[in-house]
Amino acid sequence: MKIRVSLLLILLLVVVLVGWVLLPWQGALVLAALLAVWLAATRAGRRALSVAGVGISTLGQRLGASAVIVVGIAGVVGVLVAMLAMAEGYAETLRRTGSADSALVLRGASDAEVTSGLDRDSVVQIAQTPGIARDAKGEPLASPEVIVAANLPIKGGLADEEGSVQLRGVGPQAWAVRPQVRIVEGRRFTPGLRELIVGRGAVRQFAGLVPGHEIRLGSQMWMVAGVFASGDALESEIWADADIVAQTYERGSSRNSVTVRLADPNGFAAFKRALEANPQLKIEAMTTLDYFSKQSEGTTAVIRVIGIVVGAIMAVGAMFGALNTMFAAVAARAREIATLRAIGFAGLPVVVAILLETMLLALLGGILGGALAWLLFNGYAASTMAAGSVGKLSFELHVTAAVLWQGLKWALAIGFIGGLFPAARAATMPVTTALREL
């Protein structure tokens, strides 16, 4: 009998958990509504509610034990939400960098700007391809760009500590191709001079990036002309005139990539066909949205997996803590529960009441953990070497509603498991034994 109950419980648990993982928030809302209707409208439901009421009203007397559930689950949710927010912030920063109405053209078989290379002929031919938007003077909005890396001293680091920043040499049309870039301090660099503008994210990470000051890259001195903001991954870069960068870094007339603004926001397919129809070009073209979304995939997945693994191990700990507390709570109320059953209460209201109590505590823990993670980490600045780039990418952790919902789902799942087994014990314990127990 006992073994059969346990096996049934475990089977039920697996089914419930799988369903729970797949459930969107609308589904959870419907479930909660159904539960509320059942509790209010049926006799068994009202009984469960009154039993739960007794349990919940005595929570205050078991403050320490109840806190184990709340704090344990808050810890799990806090760590999980922080890690997922990191993955989210990283992916979002890169995704925002791209748009569907601009395209990036690389050398054939290249998957990153740094490893691509286009000769002068290709650059000219790409800029002449139909489908590119043109400015008032009829010039195509295409920016041939050079990507190199530069070492700069890290802000607040040791005397000799240097980090890598991506230096992008841009063409004269770069401002029209990327309208999100705006100067927030100083001015644009002057084409033809050894001048730079620096992104806000780069300023945050590296020392000496002050407008009006000179910085040393390798053996050359560059003048910092201004600071720019764009709210995306470009902010972690420093920009200069493509011709000057190419000359300084011995790139000649070759460029890494060409970024273009499309004449028609839905015109990418036509633009790509036109490029591919040109037999002189061997290129790879994609919308910048596709490019940056793809760049973020690997790292995002790694951060997410780490968060879930760490969260899962912590969840095991919290789950057993909850089991412990609830077993103790059920044992303390064994007589009371047995009395209820002796006067005719069925098992179901008792089980539901104990589950409700545990999941209420779990929900509290989930909200606490989520709120803490939001307070501490939302907008927290982090940085890492970004895949497909040669500089440090600075990004902010972003606690989104989806991430918080994920955390709450975990909290409720832990609460469900932590309450189920003690509830089953309370409902199946022989009434006579329980009544005799002290």
Added chain:
Amino acid sequence: MKYLHLIWASLFRRKTRTILTLVSIVAAFLLFGLLDAVRTSFAEAGQSANGAQRLQTGSRLSFIQLLPQSLQARIAQVPGVKIVTYANWFGGAYQDPHNQVFSFAVAPNYLDVYPEMAVSDAERKTFDATRTGALVGEGLAQRFHWKVGDRIPMQSTIFPDRSGSKNWTFDVSGIIHSTDKKASGFFDQLLLLHWTYFDETTPYNRGQVGWYVTRVSDVNQADRVAKAIDALSANSDHETRTLTEQAATAAWMKQLADIGLIVSSIMGAVFFTLMLLAGNTMMQAVRERTGELAVLKTIGFTSTSVLAMVLVESVLLLVLGGVLGIALAEPLIPLISHASRGMLSLAPVGIGSWALGGALMLGIGVLVGALPAWSAMRLNIVDALARR
């Protein structure tokens, strides 16, 4: 010591509660073992005895900037330099661009600088004689089922050959066996090809090298040698920056992420929760035993020995769970390193982790037991026996 069985019996007085608490402690220390392995392998990367003798020289400008090959002869003449070699990043991938392989195009004497990589004499000879030869790590060979003598197609994610194709072919001439267990995850997944073949095949390299590795004859002279190497190219258009292998690796790791901060924040959250949980268990245990403790005191146990017994009980609880947890982490760590395919080569749980873990067990045990032990010590026999 003579009270041990008494303490043991009281610990397992309520089996369910103690076992549930133990599982939570095991989970916490399992996580500690894993995260501490991550932290130490990041913190100690490049800190081997062999690594201490090696200097890495790269372009001062940035890590993607190349250096002229002519620098080799000049570095070799710096006093204190035993041997100097060079390599280029090849950026290889097998079959699918996602199957990235750590692959370097290296000078003929590259292996002489890395005693961590053992290659049999016969295979070394074949490699030296084969223009398109490649040496592959043991783990890598296993992963893709390569054998000595196989012709393997590789893509470079960076370098095309003269016809513009990024497909390269290599002959597997030998297998690299790693002799350093700590760093084996890296050498195990490495592929080495000839720099000359690389340079002649791709039009984009033009006789340049990515970085130089120098072995110094005296470790204490390493700083002086590094400065002398950098002085060679000072004020030229290819200035260099020379660091010890340890400093270079540490700088690189730091750019990836502030691992120390992440690990300590997670562990902070874990242990805070754990203290509350174990503390609650101990409080319950002492509250339940009020009567028994009073009896102990009645028959002559001093207040201090009751205090000590409760403290020892809570420390024992933590130590049991903690040792089990870290022991569980031990077999998991190599599995994780293996699954990450050389991206992450975690150090096995070392003395340092055990010591830190042990200190945590004792510390948390005492902290958690303090309050219940105090109340057990202050217990008034008459009140307790009367259950007031």
